[in-house]
Amino acid sequence: MKNFLFKIKKNLDNGKKYYFFLKQNGLSTKLIRFTFIFRMLTSFLAIVGIGLLLPLAKGIISQNFDFLLSSSIYENISNYLPFISSFDYLQIFFLFSFFIFLATTTKNLILYYGGIYLTAERLKIASNTNRFVFDNYLELGKPFYDKSEGSSESFFFMRFSIQIRNLLNSFDTVIDISIKFISLSLLMILISEQLYFFSIILLFPFILINKILIRSLRKSIDKDAKSELGFPVSVNNCFLRLPLTFVHNQEKYESNEFMACCKDFEKNKLAIDRKLSMIKPINEFFIFFAMLIFSLYLGYLSYINSIDIAKGLVFFYAFKQFIGIAESLTNVHIGITRSTVQIKKSFKVIEKFRKKIVPSGTIKFEGLNNEIFFKNLSFKYPGKKENVLNNIKFRIKKGEITSIIGRSGSGKSTLASLLLRLYDCKKNKIFIDNIDIREYSNHSIRDHIFFVHQDPIIFNDSLYKNVIYGANKDVSKEKVIEILTKLKLGPLLRGLEKGIDTEITSMGVNLSGGEKQRISLARALLNNAEIVLFDEPTSALDALTEYEIKSAVDEFTKNKTVIIIAHRLYTIKGSNKVVVMEEGRIVEKGQIKKLLKQNKQFKKYWDSQRLDL
Template identity: 30%
Template sequence: MDNSFKSGSRKTVFRRIYARVGDYWQALIAAAVLVSVAAVTQPALAYIMKPLLDEGFNGAKPHYIWSIPLTVIGLFLVRGILNFLSDYLLAWIANNVLLGIRKDMFEKLLGMPDAQFQKGDTGRLMNRFTIDAGNITDYATEVCIILVRDGAVVIALLAMLLYLSWQLTLIIFIILPISVITTRIFVKRLRRINMKTVDINADLTRVVKESIEGQRVVKLFNGYRFERDRFLSINGSLRRFAMRSAIASAAMTPITQLSIAFAVGVVIATALYQGSTGALTVGSFAAFLTALAQIFDPVKRLTNVAARMQKMLVAADSVFTLIDSPQEKDQGGLKLDPAERGPISFENVSFRFPDAGSDTLSDISFTVNRGETIAFVGRSGSGKTTLVNMIPRFVDPVSGQITMNGRNIADYSLESLRSQLSLVSQSVVLFEGTMAQNVAYGFFGDTSEERIREALASANLLDYVDSLPQGLETPIGENGAWLSGGQRQRLAIARALIKNAPILILDEATSALDNESERQVQASLETLMKGRTTFVIAHRLSTVQNADRILVLDRGRIVEQGNHTELLKTDGLYASLYQMQFRED
């Protein structure tokens, strides 16, 4: 079995592609019939040479003066119409298949575990959508056209060649297989080259994406040379592999042509001998040569179809690897009733990242009551973010459990669990669209203008929105690029307000803001936190002083807990961190 593909054997990948094409079998059959009928016109054009030379030029049949030209025009007209209709049907099939592939890819993408996105492999993921998916249908369409159309043309022309002279045709059959054997040698090399090219293309996309998104850092830290060298290295590798692919593909063509030229030479010598004995007329030989000349291009395309098929299979393997990727574990079928807002408990929870040498979190236990605000503080790497990421099940404990209303959160469906959660983080994610669209994002309840305005007012952003010429319909740019940091945070708060989830996660929500923006955002957050169970991660300890309880983490363990006043009195790690920040301020 060929194990060179991640999503299955070569045959498996091939079957999966054409299983999707088979969903449109009626259009496919219609296209095949049209292509086959069009293929019959090819040998007919060649066969016209026989009566034209044998009976036309000697005046034996005067009506050939108008009948043969009209026949030629009619054949081209019929072939043109049939080819247009077949190309249209194949394009319709290809675009519908592409639509389905990208739909499946996107659904699988959003269902992938959070850990997959943390690998930073966005370049490869984007490549699969923009390049690989398109390559599947492009190459699959080409392969279909070549196999059906050129295959039918070759069969029809071979039938005519046998009819005109089986001896000359036999010579062709003996010599041409040499080119087929040679082609197989190149195909294996092309497969390896094309798979490597897909990987390098993904790396190139990633580097360009990072350079675009990090252009300010590149400029400020004088990273031009580093980014340029990195880009040139990958771009150079891409060029080298592209040239290897081009050389391998190009080498097949002259080898094929050389074998054909040798066959033609032998055919001419044999035809001259048959002509001298009266076994072959000039018209028959002219028709034979015309058919032979017409068969070269489709044979060449059929010979090269293996290279296109390899590119198609490589692209398909990349796409199916995404479609087959593991999804988030969602075995729970229970629905979380928001009316039953009981405590949330961490019971001896531990977590370790794959391949890590030690636990990120060790034996974490605490309970949060309804409406309580819990803050997590500690040095960088102490496990704060990992801990709160367990609540929406972005990561799951390796041991222990987290319960809500007395049930393990894994017993609830992900949709039900996450419907009860809102998140406001330091890295605000907004979507290209209007103010109103971002506030109402993902919420299927009441998203009237009045509700949106109420949410914006509670987030202290309504006055700014009303000052804009387009108001709620103001576009905000890619990821809110046209807004300030504080405005982006308050827009995210408005989004959380309109969702009105009973559980709130604040992850460094004000750490990237200046003092004035922090003051405005903090006021909005206080409105958002009212009546909600809130989990707060904060680097600035001044923002957690009013928390009901503060848990201090160090090296994945809870080392202190209490309110702000109690922790300062213990003169432990929290007091040390607080004094350090106080001196810095």
């Protein structure tokens, strides 16, 4: 009993969670009210149609409608429409037929137009839920994306919208079934209480068997949901590895991996289909068995004159509709089971979102007045034991160029991520103009810092849209061409069939590493941010191209606060300050000339690259 009550409470809690979530995303009281009225009206018209069959059938069997004369309803109608009292048999037959046709046609018209309205509203709610999830994604910090699979997340987006829509459809069907059940029950009780309770007894085993089958189906659906999320990840990995596949002759391996993934996918689908396939024949057997017993019982009641033939025929038709409701209940139960398994997983992901969000402050950052100060900053990545930064302390003055150098893995890029609020740091460890960075809103900080990443992100769109991405103003195509030319991308433009409107493939696979980096630099040159953060901006460029574009970059960074993260020291020659990092610690800092005189780690880097002042 305790388990039973616990399950009821759990289902109610889940129901409330879904309801409040949907309400938050557009499910209004008005829509719920409309659904109830819509379904009540169509059910009422359906019952009117069935109810009119009773006198029609009785009149056809007895070949006269004299029994109507004693009816109070007939008397009331005759008072308003006196000419009806003079109708003969055929005229009354056609009158009843007309009313049945009118009720059925009106019901179907309401179903059509009401259905269109409900579908449109459901699509709006589904779109709102997608927007809600997507907005949560946009609020996440880098810790989430470090562990997420892009293809899996894309598939999650598509499935989430579909399952929300399916759930709304199921709720609508539940309302429809409930109203139809009540309406039909009242009609059947009015015709014959005895037959009604006999019908309920006949359907009880049908409902019980279906409940057991659906409980078994839920486990398979759960496995299938995991498989569905894993499948796109495997396929995406296969495509990402294609260059390696060709170079290392791994076509057979990839084919086997893909087939193994397909077989696992098929296995889970087959398990569901096998159980679904069982439901239909079992249902048909019980329905046939129930109809047979009901027909025999109805025949027996007619034989002993306990019910007249007309009532028996109409009740038989109503019983058939009753069985249809039981079948619909099974289908909607399956639909809700499939939807809720996916949606429960979705809610878990949404909860995971909230834990990964980098908190944002309330102060709007209006621009740098004096300096950025890293004060004894230590940091470790979520889930890691070792610090990647230890006791980092230095200042970045407004209008100066500060360079951070060191080996790979020394913590340089982590500093950039913390400054951009892609990760959260401890309180009072990074200050901007003597205010803790955590007190500023994340968006306002990013509005004033432009980041040029060492691995440029190129997406599947035109070259023009790739370059202007992140620009805080409208940019003409002529301006983009001018900047690309300054960055020595004139030959690329001339080689493209549609020039700046040519579509670039995803990840820029049809571009060289140097071209991608210069597109990333072009984005920076179009942006008017006062702080520019370069993370290895020219690592993929040859020395000559780097030298040729340096003047364009220098012109752009004039009078700005510039932070350069670099391996190649040619890019830091104009720096006011250099910070040298080793294993997450600062080992040297100061001006270039001063560091060269100290003859320590920086001098080794400088000499290894054979640079002159």
